[in-house]
Amino acid sequence: MKKLIGLSLLCFGLMATAQTKNDPKQLKFANIDVSPLDMVYYPLDAATGKNVTPIMKVTYSRPSSKGRAIFGNLVKYNEVWRFGANENTELKVFKPIKIDGKEIPAGCYSIYAIPGETEWTVIINKTTDVWGAYAYNTAxxxxxxxxxxxxxxxxxxxxxISFVKTDDGANMVAGWDTAQVSLPIQF
Incomplete structure (x- = not known):
């Protein structure tokens, strides 16, 4: 009996596989991205659904080093970088925050950076839904x-990217390869 059930399951599995391969309606999905999309909330436990109201969320793609030299090589120093991979990194703000004394209203923004050896410029920009930094505009x-x-x-x-709680808000901390930066945010 066990052999009959096992043989039946094997035949059914082979028929289902054959139908999928020969089915002209079967959609061919894209391959898995090498820089997967990720997101991080502040507070960090806002993503758990435990009745924690988020203050902000960052959505970004996570490139990997793969043995390459990153900053100063793959990501050039003193040039605008998308702060991740693929589409530009986005910051969604659920209530007003302050960065460097400037109020940022609730809304969705992009994050860019200009990496340097000892100092980076982190940029919050109004343009969203663009791929990379190619359409970046300082205006x-x-x-x-x-x-x-x-x-x-x-x-x-x-x-x-993650967040670290501070006395007056949180620091958005980003790291890759051997570099790490921390952007103070108040709310």
Whole structure:
């Protein structure tokens, strides 16, 4: 009996596979992205659904180093960078925040950066839904903040963003390869 059930399941599986391969209605989906999309909320537990109201959310793609030299090479120093991969990184603000003393109203914005060896300029820009930094326009900048770049002792394979609580808000911390920056945000 067990052999009969096993043989039946095997035949059914082969028929289903054959139908999928030969079905002209079967949609061919895109391959998995090498820089997967991710998001991080502040507060961090806002994503858990535990009745925590989010203040902000960052949606970004996470490129990996793959043994490459990143800053100063793949990502050029002193040039605008999309702050991740693929589409530009977006910051959604659910209530007003302040960055470098400038009020940022609730809304959706893009984040760009100009990396340097010891200091980065982090940019909050009004343009969203664009791919990369190719359509970046300084006229749409809300705020530009210079922040120190910290050298990490061990490299990070994937570009990552998180938030760290502070007395008057949170720091958005981003790191990749051997560089890390922290953008102070007040609310």
């Amino acid at each position: 749409n900048d809300l705020v530009r903040v210079k922040v120190p770049a910290t050298k990490l002792t061990s490299p990070m394979e994937y570009f990552s």
